[in-house]
Amino acid sequence: MVDIDVTLDCKGLSCPMPIVKLNSTVKKMEIGQILEMFGTDPGSKKDVVLWCKRKGNELLETSEEGGIFRFIIQRKK
Amino acid sequence: MSEKGMFSEVYEVLFGDSWKMWIGAIILSFFSICLFIIISPWGASGGVLNWGDNVIKPLVNETATEITKNRYAMLNIMIVIGALSSALMAKQFAVRIPPLGELVKGLIGGVLIGVGAIIGSSCTLGGFYSGWPAMSVGAFIFTIGLVIGTFVAVLYLMWEADKYPGISAGATKTFLGAANWQPIAGVIMFIVGLGFLFLFPTGPADILEGSMVMMGFTFFGLLIGFVLQRSRFCIVRALREPFMTGETSAAKAVMVGILFGLFGFVTIKLFGVFFPLSFTGTGTTGYAQSMFVFGNVWISGILGGIIFGIGMTIAGGCVVGSLWRAGEGQVKLWFSIIGMVIAMPLTNSFKTQFLEWTSGKANITDAIFLPDIFSDLLDGNLLFSYLGAVLFVLVALAIWYVIIKWNEKSGKLSRM
Numbered sequence: 001m002v003d004i005d006v007t008l009d010c011k012g013l014s015c016p017m018p019i020v021k022l023n024s025t026v027k028k029m030e031i032g033q034i035l036e037m038f039g040t041d042p043g044s045k046k047d048v049v050l051w052c053k054r055k056g057n058e059l060l061e062t063s064e065e066g067g068i069f070r071f072i073i074q075r076k077k
Numbered sequence: 078m079s080e081k082g083m084f085s086e087v088y089e090v091l092f093g094d095s096w097k098m099w100i101g102a103i104i105l106s107f108f109s110i111c112l113f114i115i116i117s118p119w120g121a122s123g124g125v126l127n128w129g130d131n132v133i134k135p136l137v138n139e140t141a142t143e144i145t146k147n148r149y150a151m152l153n154i155m156i157v158i159g160a161l162s163s164a165l166m167a168k169q170f171a172v173r174i175p176p177l178g179e180l181v182k183g184l185i186g187g188v189l190i191g192v193g194a195i196i197g198s199s200c201t202l203g204g205f206y207s208g209w210p211a212m213s214v215g216a217f218i219f220t221i222g223l224v225i226g227t228f229v230a231v232l233y234l235m236w237e238a239d240k241y242p243g244i245s246a247g248a249t250k251t252f253l254g255a256a257n258w259q260p261i262a263g264v265i266m267f268i269v270g271l272g273f274l275f276l277f278p279t280g281p282a283d284i285l286e287g288s289m290v291m292m293g294f295t296f297f298g299l300l301i302g303f304v305l306q307r308s309r310f311c312i313v314r315a316l317r318e319p320f321m322t323g324e325t326s327a328a329k330a331v332m333v334g335i336l337f338g339l340f341g342f343v344t345i346k347l348f349g350v351f352f353p354l355s356f357t358g359t360g361t362t363g364y365a366q367s368m369f370v371f372g373n374v375w376i377s378g379i380l381g382g383i384i385f386g387i388g389m390t391i392a393g394g395c396v397v398g399s400l401w402r403a404g405e406g407q408v409k410l411w412f413s414i415i416g417m418v419i420a421m422p423l424t425n426s427f428k429t430q431f432l433e434w435t436s437g438k439a440n441i442t443d444a445i446f447l448p449d450i451f452s453d454l455l456d457g458n459l460l461f462s463y464l465g466a467v468l469f470v471l472v473a474l475a476i477w478y479v480i481i482k483w484n485e486k487s488g489k490l491s492r493m
Contacts, residue, residue: 009246009249011173011249011251012173012174012175012176012179012249012250012251012408013175013176013179013245013249013409014173014175014179014393014394014402014407014409014410015311015314015393016234016314016317016321016390016393017175017179017234017238017245017393019321019322020234020235020238020245020321021238021242021245023235023238023321023493024235024238024239024242027239040171040173040251040254041173041407042095042169042309042405043095043309046095050322050324051322051493054322054323054324054493055322055493066254066255067168067169067171067251067254067255068251068254
């Protein structure tokens with residue numbers, strides 16, 4: 001179990017808002033801090049993976065329960 | 078392999094993960110060519126205008142064309158049903174209510190889409206995805222407008238998320254999601270969709286009344302909605318991502334679709350199709366040739382494109398993108414559609430008056446068929462005129478490709 005520094009709730013949001021908010025939130029975090037993000041847009045799953053790759057941040061964990069996605073992301077850069 | 082194993086394998090292929098967007102694009106272009114063979118290619122804004130007419134016109138004691146007599150209005154309804162059944166089958170349906178600020182953005186985005194679509198006589202299909210293969214000069218102008226509008230709106234969204242994160246935060250609600258009854262409900266929904274085909278009689282006399290055409294559009298609409306949801310086909314994404322993450326897969330998918338469509342559209346426009354009702358001309362002046370060459374050169378195209386581009390990026394979907402996401406249960410896009418339905422008929426009546434007022438002034442709403450330009454240069458040689466137009470489209474695709482690949486590496490255009 002990792003320690004969560006920041007939680008971002010993107011439930012109910014449609015593309016591209018989850019990624020825009022993710023980008024904005026992580027930008028304000030310290031390097032090394034860990035973000036927990038929730039979302040319900042089926043498109044988010046791939047988007048978050050691509051965004052992390054692109055920005056050089058690490059996607060530590062992805063899970064889905066009852067149509068709600070949960071991502072754990074660590075700011076690396 | 079047991080029967081159960083085979084079934085779940087097929088299910089996994091179709092519904093396990095989203096399809097690659099370029100696979101969706103090829104199938105969609107194929108369906109668009111099928112629609113063109115019936116009578117005219119895939120478009121969206123005209124159908125929503127008809128929905129709007131049916132809402133607004135009765136209020137001022139005017140009559141609108143019935144939805145069951147407008148092929149694009151019917152096509153759009155079927156796209157929603159197709160996407161709904163696909164989302165259900167994949168257990169991806171849920172009523173997703175975003176924060177209030179997002180609903181307002183959906184509505185405003187929809188209004189801008191509606192205004193832009195009417196001013197520019199196009200949407201992302203007629204002015205881009207179908208318009209490029211149709212070799213319409215106005216489509217290239219409208220597309221430039223789309224790119225400018227998208228860039229402006231991306232800057233806005235990022236500024237909003239930084240300065241006013243509260244707009245996209247707050248109480249949300251998601252219900253009916255990921256339930257086990259969904260796949261069965263999806264199959265039922267698909268069958269209900271097929272039932273709509275029986276709205277249209279198909280006796281010998283009815284064929285002449287265009288009833289068969291309505292049936293064709295109804296059928297392909299259902300399939301198009303299904304493929305859109307499965308492949309999450311999104312033209313906004315194709316234009317937006319270079320300005321956000323720099324990612325290029327959606328843009329490449331749209332390119333593949335346009336390229337695929339180009340083969341079919343050029344063949345139909347150059348050689349014609351045996352359908353005596355729809356093809357009355359030859360060369361570059363006939364019915365098929367003028368199809369999807371809209372009057373948007375150049376002021377109306379650029380202005381409409383910019384407004385449309387801003388709207389679709391804020392709403393999170395163009396006309397078609399809003400339709401399939403609405404079917405998936407994304408409530409923001411329901412509001413986007415409401416915005417279009419209100420804005421389109423109103424803008425349309427203003428536009429009619431405006432054009433009467435400016436009649437005679439050139440360069441506002443000209444319709445120009447690209448091969449006609451080359452025909453003037455090449456002494457009317459039909460084949461070479463088409464080849465010139467095709468080369469123009471290919472060069473446009475190549476330029477777009479080079480720019481996004483350069484940006485993918487350099488990140489020069491990416492704001493994230």
